[in-house]
Amino acid sequence: MNRPFAIALALLTAWFSLLAAPSSVAAKPEGTLTVAVATFGNERWLPHLYVGAEDVVLKPMYENLLTRDPKTGELAPMLAERWQVLDGGRTWRFHIRKGVRFHNGAELTAEDVRFTFASIAKEGSANSLAPEFRAIKSMEVENPHTLTVHFDKPFVVFGNKVNQGLFASCAFIQSKRHIEAAGEQGAERQPIGTGPWKFVEHVRGDRIVYEAVENHWRATPHWKRLVFSKVPEPATRMAMLRAGSVDVIEIGGEYVDELKKVNVRTIVMPNVSWVYIILGGQWPTKATYDPKVPWAQPDAERARKVRLALNLAVDKQAIMQRVLGGLGTVLGSWLAYPADPWASETLKKPFPYEPAKAKQLLAEAGYPNGFEVTMNLTAWPGRGYLPDVGEAVATYWERVGIKVKRRPVDRAVFSADFRARAYSGVTLAYASPLVAPEMWEVLYRGAYTKASLNLFMEHPRLDEFIDRLAVQPNYQERVRIMRDEMGPFLHDYIPGVAIGAAHAIAGVGPKVGEWPLIAGHMGFHNWEYVTRK
Amino acid sequence: MGGVGGSGAAPPDVDILSYLVGRAFQTVLSMLVVVSIVFVLTRLSGNPIYLLLDVNATQRDQEILTRHLGLDKPLPVQYGIYVMNVAVGDFGNSIISRRPVTEHIWERLPATVELGFVAMFLSVLIGVPLGMYSAVRRGGVLDTAARVFAVLGQSMPTFWLGLMLILFFGVVLGVLPAGGRGGLLHLVLPAFTLGYFTSAAILRLTRSAMLEVLGSDYIKFARLKGLHEQVVLWKHGLRNALLPVVTFAVLLFVQFLGGAVVTETVFAWPGLGRLILESITTRDYPVVQAGVLVLSALYLTGNLCVDLLYSYLNPRIRHVSS
Numbered sequence: 001m002n003r004p005f006a007i008a009l010a011l012l013t014a015w016f017s018l019l020a021a022p023s024s025v026a027a028k029p030e031g032t033l034t035v036a037v038a039t040f041g042n043e044r045w046l047p048h049l050y051v052g053a054e055d056v057v058l059k060p061m062y063e064n065l066l067t068r069d070p071k072t073g074e075l076a077p078m079l080a081e082r083w084q085v086l087d088g089g090r091t092w093r094f095h096i097r098k099g100v101r102f103h104n105g106a107e108l109t110a111e112d113v114r115f116t117f118a119s120i121a122k123e124g125s126a127n128s129l130a131p132e133f134r135a136i137k138s139m140e141v142e143n144p145h146t147l148t149v150h151f152d153k154p155f156v157v158f159g160n161k162v163n164q165g166l167f168a169s170c171a172f173i174q175s176k177r178h179i180e181a182a183g184e185q186g187a188e189r190q191p192i193g194t195g196p197w198k199f200v201e202h203v204r205g206d207r208i209v210y211e212a213v214e215n216h217w218r219a220t221p222h223w224k225r226l227v228f229s230k231v232p233e234p235a236t237r238m239a240m241l242r243a244g245s246v247d248v249i250e251i252g253g254e255y256v257d258e259l260k261k262v263n264v265r266t267i268v269m270p271n272v273s274w275v276y277i278i279l280g281g282q283w284p285t286k287a288t289y290d291p292k293v294p295w296a297q298p299d300a301e302r303a304r305k306v307r308l309a310l311n312l313a314v315d316k317q318a319i320m321q322r323v324l325g326g327l328g329t330v331l332g333s334w335l336a337y338p339a340d341p342w343a344s345e346t347l348k349k350p351f352p353y354e355p356a357k358a359k360q361l362l363a364e365a366g367y368p369n370g371f372e373v374t375m376n377l378t379a380w381p382g383r384g385y386l387p388d389v390g391e392a393v394a395t396y397w398e399r400v401g402i403k404v405k406r407r408p409v410d411r412a413v414f415s416a417d418f419r420a421r422a423y424s425g426v427t428l429a430y431a432s433p434l435v436a437p438e439m440w441e442v443l444y445r446g447a448y449t450k451a452s453l454n455l456f457m458e459h460p461r462l463d464e465f466i467d468r469l470a471v472q473p474n475y476q477e478r479v480r481i482m483r484d485e486m487g488p489f490l491h492d493y494i495p496g497v498a499i500g501a502a503h504a505i506a507g508v509g510p511k512v513g514e515w516p517l518i519a520g521h522m523g524f525h526n527w528e529y530v531t532r533k
Numbered sequence: 534m535g536g537v538g539g540s541g542a543a544p545p546d547v548d549i550l551s552y553l554v555g556r557a558f559q560t561v562l563s564m565l566v567v568v569s570i571v572f573v574l575t576r577l578s579g580n581p582i583y584l585l586l587d588v589n590a591t592q593r594d595q596e597i598l599t600r601h602l603g604l605d606k607p608l609p610v611q612y613g614i615y616v617m618n619v620a621v622g623d624f625g626n627s628i629i630s631r632r633p634v635t636e637h638i639w640e641r642l643p644a645t646v647e648l649g650f651v652a653m654f655l656s657v658l659i660g661v662p663l664g665m666y667s668a669v670r671r672g673g674v675l676d677t678a679a680r681v682f683a684v685l686g687q688s689m690p691t692f693w694l695g696l697m698l699i700l701f702f703g704v705v706l707g708v709l710p711a712g713g714r715g716g717l718l719h720l721v722l723p724a725f726t727l728g729y730f731t732s733a734a735i736l737r738l739t740r741s742a743m744l745e746v747l748g749s750d751y752i753k754f755a756r757l758k759g760l761h762e763q764v765v766l767w768k769h770g771l772r773n774a775l776l777p778v779v780t781f782a783v784l785l786f787v788q789f790l791g792g793a794v795v796t797e798t799v800f801a802w803p804g805l806g807r808l809i810l811e812s813i814t815t816r817d818y819p820v821v822q823a824g825v826l827v828l829s830a831l832y833l834t835g836n837l838c839v840d841l842l843y844s845y846l847n848p849r850i851r852h853v854s855s
Binding site: 036049124131185189205206229230231232236240243410411413419 | 585593630640692696699704710711713798799811814
């Protein structure tokens with residue numbers, strides 16, 4: 001290569017490099033983006049202390065090894081620029097991106113990743129991913145930017161556990177040196193991460209203030225400051241948005257019409273949680289099993305008739321329209337979103353509203369005059385509509401002769417029963433956010449720990465599916481198993497009352513421009529990509 | 534309102550110092566009772582471990598965290614440790630944040646005191662003059678208007694009034710902030726919302742007290758003496774009529790500190806009431822206990838101040854005491 005040509009090529013390469021690095025040429029961050037959310041207050045910064053519930057307010061500061069492509073939903077690089085799955089899923093090797101810095105200026109290394117994983121797994125950890133990270137047999141730092149993780153058994157979806165594009169991503173990578181130097185209390189007061197926003201101020205349960213990291217390796221935010229304010233009252237949030245005091249609000253579907261009337265722009269986050277009614281007691285191997293519970297009785301055929309009747313008695317479409325503000329899709333199956341590759345047409349089709357047939361099925365099952373049931377009306381964080389869903393379902397059940405005892409119960413009180421599977425004969429409305437892209441992973445987590453098998457039911461067939469899926473390294477084959485075998489099994493078994501997939505909305509003020517969101521991600525995210533108008 | 538009348542006057546046969554010592558002893562005893570009740574009630578309300586740990590956490594995780602937080606010890610032992618720590622000023626760490634509870638209280642207390650003080654000031658500023666003139670011009674237009682004001686103030690739900698004020702002044706006119714804590718302007722709507730109810734109560738109380746005082750012999754005598762009507766009203770009338778009003782106002786101020794949860798929620802005001810409420814929902818025992826303890830201390834101190842004010846405002850009480 002002659003010298004002038006080499007120089008020209010080098011200049012051209014440099015020019016294209018500049019074009020390809022948007023963060024280095026992005027406009028300087030300006031202004032304050034103020035976000036009013038309904039609830040936070042349990043935020044914890046250290047990896048072994050947070051359970052993930054405050055994902056919305058923590059995510060701006062942190063990053064994970066991987067993320068999900070907003071368009072395809074597939075795994076994509078983040079702090080790991082590439083990764084390898086070896087030995088049938090027993091070994092995962094992550095190649096950590098060079099040049100990524102924590103907010104204190106220290107460079108991210110494989111040691112930080114190992115420290116984070118070990119912290120999540122340690123005894124007494126409150127992190128919701130602790131059971132999965134305890135499956136790690138050993139970790140080797142091959143060099144400052146390569147970490148190899150070994151498992152005893154294949155862990156084919158470990159990439160989903162170190163993923164930014166899910167709710168809640170609990171494996172945010174932390175700085176080993178910072179936590180060791182500052183101590184736990186110090187690190188809690190002055191947390192650092194590698195994300196596009198750095199910590200400025202935190203008043204628990206009131207506000208969290210972040211500042212943009214200029215020239216961030218991935219995305220320099222368009223806004224200089226990001227402020228999360230806790231505003232518990234939805235009407236106040238709407239008023240603050242209309243008055244221009246805040247730029248983004250978290251709001252329930254029941255307010256969507258009101259927002260439209262006052263010309264407030266809304267952004268819909270589609271299909272962010274599965275809404276269904278749990279029919280408690282389907283755990284025959286547990287000491288709390290009660291064979292008298294109609295839907296969980298030992299006579300499988302009669303029990304199934306009862307579960308089918310409980311589905312047919314409920315007008316799911318009406319609930320979706322009137323309780324969830326029309327923001328959702330009615331479905332006939334569990335743990336599936338409409339766009340999932342395993343959501344076949346059969347699974348998507350909701351159970352019809354046929355109260356007469358429901359009555360007939362109840363009679364055939366031996367309950368011509370119905371039976372008594374308790375409906376727990378329990379609100380869960382971020383899903384305040386659940387008691388209303390429970391109330392609506394209870395009303396429909398009463399129309400087919402079932403006597404429903406409503407029991408408003410606090411989450412903290414019910415949690416003990418929930419964990420101990422001590423709610424046989426009790427029903428409740430529940431909504432699962434997308435904490436794993438593949439539906440079986442939710443069941444796997446439960447099964448793996450042996451603490452809460454399959455969340456709401458146990459069945460040998462389900463265990464069999466989970467065991468097969470857990471060691472199947474081929475994604476397409478896992479999709480096939482879910483679509484052709486496991487999905488139809490669940491649809492036929494009818495473990496609960498399927499309502500559907502619910503959307504979430506955000507009210508957005510006039511200063512906010514584009515806001516790309518990851519499909520199925522519950523809760524606000526991607527603040528660094530929110531543009532200014 | 535326990536202290537309004539019953540605890541009011543100092544017994545005539547004890548000097549003021551022993552009276553104060555006695556009251557201080559009563560205060561400590563009352564606080565111990567409050568601490569004990571709150572301690573038991575918080576423990577009955579649910580286990581924070583279930584909220585702290587993920588639903589899939591193992592039994593072993595639960596045991597470790599329970600031990601770490603000292604919740605594995607028998608309740609009487611936990612209670613003993615807590616009382617001893619409180620006695621030396623150690624309120625413990627928050628279960629959720631693991632930071633000292635006092636930090637959380639101090640973070641929120643200024644906002645609460647600020648709101649309570651301004652609300653109380655507004656209440657007195659509106660309620661006392663209106664009540665007084667309403668009594669003086671009994672049956673007149675001003676009296677009718679004041680009574681309408683009082684009825685509205687006492688019948689309108691705080692959350693509704695707050696939201697209406699936000700919509701009108703924050704959204705429609707855009708002249709006041711719709712929520713949150715900031716400068717003086719941020720205080721106007723929440724303080725008015727909180728103060729309106731009490732200003733109406735103060736108005737009614739002032740009016741009835743003034744009517745009673747104005748009918749008394751010493752007012753008639755003052756008028757017979759030929760004193761100027763303004764002197765009769767302000768010096769002899771209002772001063773005596775203020776006794777129950779002051780009691781009421783001070784105790785309401787203390788109540789504002791912990792009982793303004795609705796106003797704090799509607800206006801997203803980061804006060805102590807909201808902190809306690811949120812801590813109850815997360816079963817953060819130490820924060821709830823410390824918050825309630827601080828509030829009861831303030832309440833009891835307020836009660837004591839009222840008693841002292843009584844003796845200052847009412848010469849008869851002062852003379853009997855001394």
